[in-house]
Amino acid sequence: MARSAQLAVLVALLVATAPAVSAVTCGQVVSMLSPCLNYAMGRSPTTTPACCAGVRGLNNAARTTADRQTTCNCLKQQTSGMGGLKPNIVAGIPSKCGVSVPYAISPSTDCSKVH
Template structure:
Protein backbone atom coordinates (compact mmCIF):
# COMPACT_ATOMS: atom_id res chain seq x y z
CA UNK A 1 0.00 0.00 0.00
CA UNK A 2 2.82 2.38 0.89
CA UNK A 3 4.43 1.77 -2.52
CA UNK A 4 1.16 2.66 -4.29
CA UNK A 5 0.86 5.94 -2.37
CA UNK A 6 4.49 6.82 -3.14
CA UNK A 7 3.94 6.05 -6.84
CA UNK A 8 0.82 8.25 -6.95
CA UNK A 9 2.56 11.14 -5.19
CA UNK A 10 5.58 10.82 -7.51
CA UNK A 11 3.31 10.79 -10.56
CA UNK A 12 1.48 13.92 -9.40
CA UNK A 13 4.79 15.67 -8.73
CA UNK A 14 6.02 14.88 -12.25
CA UNK A 15 2.75 16.13 -13.77
CA UNK A 16 3.02 19.38 -11.83
CA UNK A 17 6.58 19.94 -13.04
CA UNK A 18 5.69 19.56 -16.72
CA UNK A 19 4.79 22.85 -18.41
CA UNK A 20 1.12 23.32 -19.11
CA UNK A 21 0.14 23.37 -22.75
CA UNK A 22 -1.77 26.40 -23.93
CA UNK A 23 -5.39 25.63 -24.69
CA UNK A 24 -6.26 28.65 -26.79
CA UNK A 25 -8.91 28.37 -29.50
CA UNK A 26 -7.47 30.86 -31.99
CA UNK A 27 -10.57 30.93 -34.17
CA UNK A 28 -12.78 31.63 -31.15
CA UNK A 29 -10.55 34.55 -30.10
CA UNK A 30 -10.47 36.01 -33.60
CA UNK A 31 -14.26 35.80 -33.79
CA UNK A 32 -14.68 37.36 -30.34
CA UNK A 33 -12.41 40.28 -31.25
CA UNK A 34 -13.60 40.81 -34.83
CA UNK A 35 -16.00 43.58 -33.69
CA UNK A 36 -12.89 45.55 -32.68
CA UNK A 37 -11.69 45.90 -36.28
CA UNK A 38 -13.77 49.01 -36.96
CA UNK A 39 -12.18 50.75 -33.97
CA UNK A 40 -8.67 49.41 -34.62
CA UNK A 41 -8.69 50.52 -38.26
CA UNK A 42 -10.05 53.98 -37.45
CA UNK A 43 -13.55 53.59 -38.91
CA UNK A 44 -15.19 54.32 -35.54
CA UNK A 45 -13.94 56.53 -32.72
CA UNK A 46 -14.85 54.20 -29.85
CA UNK A 47 -14.83 50.42 -29.44
CA UNK A 48 -18.29 48.86 -29.56
CA UNK A 49 -19.80 46.96 -26.62
CA UNK A 50 -19.30 43.77 -28.68
CA UNK A 51 -15.60 44.62 -29.00
CA UNK A 52 -15.26 45.15 -25.26
CA UNK A 53 -17.06 41.85 -24.66
CA UNK A 54 -14.42 40.30 -26.91
CA UNK A 55 -11.72 41.84 -24.74
CA UNK A 56 -13.38 40.22 -21.71
CA UNK A 57 -13.33 36.90 -23.57
CA UNK A 58 -9.64 37.39 -24.29
CA UNK A 59 -8.93 38.06 -20.63
CA UNK A 60 -10.93 35.09 -19.35
CA UNK A 61 -9.45 32.76 -21.99
CA UNK A 62 -5.84 33.49 -21.06
CA UNK A 63 -5.28 32.70 -17.38
CA UNK A 64 -1.73 31.38 -17.82
CA UNK A 65 1.40 32.83 -19.37
CA UNK A 66 1.39 30.07 -22.01
CA UNK A 67 -2.21 30.95 -22.88
CA UNK A 68 -1.34 34.63 -23.21
CA UNK A 69 1.62 33.80 -25.46
CA UNK A 70 -0.52 31.60 -27.70
CA UNK A 71 -3.28 34.22 -27.89
CA UNK A 72 -0.72 36.91 -28.61
CA UNK A 73 0.69 35.02 -31.58
CA UNK A 74 -2.77 34.11 -32.85
CA UNK A 75 -4.00 37.70 -32.75
CA UNK A 76 -0.74 39.17 -34.01
CA UNK A 77 -0.93 36.92 -37.08
CA UNK A 78 -4.58 37.85 -37.65
CA UNK A 79 -3.95 41.58 -37.21
CA UNK A 80 -1.19 41.52 -39.83
CA UNK A 81 -3.93 41.21 -42.45
CA UNK A 82 -5.49 44.56 -41.58
CA UNK A 83 -4.31 48.19 -41.43
CA UNK A 84 -4.41 48.34 -37.62
CA UNK A 85 -3.62 51.71 -36.10
CA UNK A 86 -0.94 51.31 -33.41
CA UNK A 87 -2.40 54.08 -31.23
CA UNK A 88 -5.81 52.38 -31.25
CA UNK A 89 -4.32 48.96 -30.45
CA UNK A 90 -2.47 50.34 -27.44
CA UNK A 91 -5.57 52.22 -26.23
CA UNK A 92 -8.05 49.36 -26.65
CA UNK A 93 -7.75 47.74 -23.18
CA UNK A 94 -8.14 51.09 -21.42
CA UNK A 95 -10.97 52.14 -23.75
CA UNK A 96 -12.83 48.96 -22.82
CA UNK A 97 -11.82 49.05 -19.16
CA UNK A 98 -10.31 45.56 -19.42
CA UNK A 99 -6.79 44.85 -18.18
CA UNK A 100 -5.48 41.98 -20.29
CA UNK A 101 -2.04 41.80 -18.67
CA UNK A 102 0.05 42.49 -21.76
CA UNK A 103 0.49 45.51 -24.00
CA UNK A 104 -1.27 45.32 -27.33
CA UNK A 105 1.02 46.25 -30.18
CA UNK A 106 1.79 44.97 -33.66
CA UNK A 107 5.47 44.93 -32.67
CA UNK A 108 5.06 42.85 -29.50
CA UNK A 109 7.29 39.84 -29.12
CA UNK A 110 4.88 37.16 -27.95
CA UNK A 111 7.54 34.88 -26.49
CA UNK A 112 8.92 37.51 -24.09
Protein backbone atom coordinates (compact mmCIF):
# COMPACT_ATOMS: atom_id res chain seq x y z
CA MET A 1 0.00 0.00 0.00
CA ALA A 2 1.38 3.41 -0.94
CA ARG A 3 2.36 5.74 1.90
CA SER A 4 -0.38 8.28 1.04
CA ALA A 5 -3.01 5.52 1.05
CA GLN A 6 -1.78 4.31 4.45
CA LEU A 7 -1.98 7.84 5.80
CA ALA A 8 -5.53 8.22 4.45
CA VAL A 9 -6.61 4.98 6.15
CA LEU A 10 -5.01 6.07 9.43
CA VAL A 11 -6.76 9.45 9.34
CA ALA A 12 -10.09 7.78 8.54
CA LEU A 13 -9.67 5.41 11.50
CA LEU A 14 -8.78 8.25 13.86
CA VAL A 15 -11.79 10.29 12.78
CA ALA A 16 -14.11 7.30 13.07
CA THR A 17 -12.94 6.41 16.58
CA ALA A 18 -12.48 9.92 17.99
CA PRO A 19 -14.97 10.97 20.66
CA ALA A 20 -17.54 13.50 19.56
CA VAL A 21 -16.44 17.01 20.44
CA SER A 22 -18.78 19.91 20.04
CA ALA A 23 -17.70 22.78 17.84
CA VAL A 24 -20.56 24.92 19.18
CA THR A 25 -20.05 26.61 22.54
CA CYS A 26 -22.66 27.84 24.98
CA GLY A 27 -21.31 31.34 24.46
CA GLN A 28 -22.09 31.07 20.76
CA VAL A 29 -25.61 29.83 21.51
CA VAL A 30 -26.25 32.79 23.82
CA SER A 31 -24.76 35.25 21.35
CA MET A 32 -26.73 33.92 18.38
CA LEU A 33 -30.03 33.88 20.27
CA SER A 34 -29.69 37.14 22.21
CA PRO A 35 -31.75 39.03 19.57
CA CYS A 36 -34.67 36.77 20.56
CA LEU A 37 -34.79 37.88 24.21
CA ASN A 38 -37.49 40.55 23.92
CA TYR A 39 -39.78 38.12 22.11
CA ALA A 40 -38.95 35.25 24.51
CA MET A 41 -39.90 37.46 27.47
CA GLY A 42 -43.18 38.53 25.88
CA ARG A 43 -41.99 42.13 25.41
CA SER A 44 -42.26 42.03 21.62
CA PRO A 45 -45.20 40.62 19.66
CA THR A 46 -43.05 39.04 16.95
CA THR A 47 -39.61 37.64 16.33
CA THR A 48 -37.16 39.98 14.63
CA PRO A 49 -35.13 39.30 11.49
CA ALA A 50 -32.00 39.28 13.70
CA CYS A 51 -33.57 36.68 15.99
CA CYS A 52 -34.47 34.41 13.07
CA ALA A 53 -31.02 34.88 11.52
CA GLY A 54 -29.52 33.73 14.83
CA VAL A 55 -31.83 30.71 15.01
CA ARG A 56 -30.96 29.72 11.43
CA GLY A 57 -27.24 30.28 12.04
CA LEU A 58 -27.29 28.18 15.18
CA ASN A 59 -29.26 25.41 13.49
CA ASN A 60 -26.75 25.38 10.62
CA ALA A 61 -23.80 25.34 13.05
CA ALA A 62 -25.21 22.50 15.18
CA ARG A 63 -24.97 19.69 12.64
CA THR A 64 -23.38 16.92 14.74
CA THR A 65 -24.89 15.06 17.67
CA ALA A 66 -22.33 16.67 20.00
CA ASP A 67 -23.22 20.14 18.71
CA ARG A 68 -26.96 19.54 19.12
CA GLN A 69 -26.48 18.16 22.64
CA THR A 70 -24.33 21.16 23.60
CA THR A 71 -26.94 23.52 22.18
CA CYS A 72 -29.75 21.66 23.99
CA ASN A 73 -27.91 21.71 27.33
CA CYS A 74 -27.08 25.38 26.95
CA LEU A 75 -30.68 26.26 26.12
CA LYS A 76 -31.89 24.33 29.17
CA GLN A 77 -29.31 26.00 31.41
CA GLN A 78 -30.04 29.49 30.12
CA THR A 79 -33.82 29.19 30.17
CA SER A 80 -33.91 27.76 33.70
CA GLY A 81 -31.44 30.33 35.04
CA MET A 82 -32.95 33.42 33.47
CA GLY A 83 -36.11 34.83 34.96
CA GLY A 84 -38.78 36.33 32.77
CA LEU A 85 -38.57 33.90 29.87
CA LYS A 86 -41.88 32.42 28.75
CA PRO A 87 -41.26 28.69 28.10
CA ASN A 88 -44.15 28.36 25.65
CA ILE A 89 -42.85 31.31 23.63
CA VAL A 90 -39.24 30.06 23.72
CA ALA A 91 -40.31 26.61 22.48
CA GLY A 92 -42.06 28.15 19.47
CA ILE A 93 -39.26 30.44 18.29
CA PRO A 94 -37.73 27.97 15.79
CA SER A 95 -41.07 27.35 14.05
CA LYS A 96 -41.82 31.11 14.00
CA CYS A 97 -38.52 31.47 12.14
CA GLY A 98 -39.23 28.56 9.77
CA VAL A 99 -36.56 26.34 11.32
CA SER A 100 -37.04 22.70 12.27
CA VAL A 101 -35.14 21.69 15.41
CA PRO A 102 -34.78 17.94 16.11
CA TYR A 103 -35.82 18.23 19.78
CA ALA A 104 -38.25 20.11 21.99
CA ILE A 105 -36.88 23.24 23.62
CA SER A 106 -38.09 22.49 27.11
CA PRO A 107 -36.67 22.16 30.62
CA SER A 108 -37.79 18.52 30.55
CA THR A 109 -35.87 17.59 27.38
CA ASP A 110 -33.24 14.90 27.96
CA CYS A 111 -30.38 16.36 25.95
CA SER A 112 -28.39 13.11 26.14
CA LYS A 113 -31.02 11.57 23.83
CA VAL A 114 -30.73 14.31 21.20
CA HIS A 115 -29.05 13.01 18.02
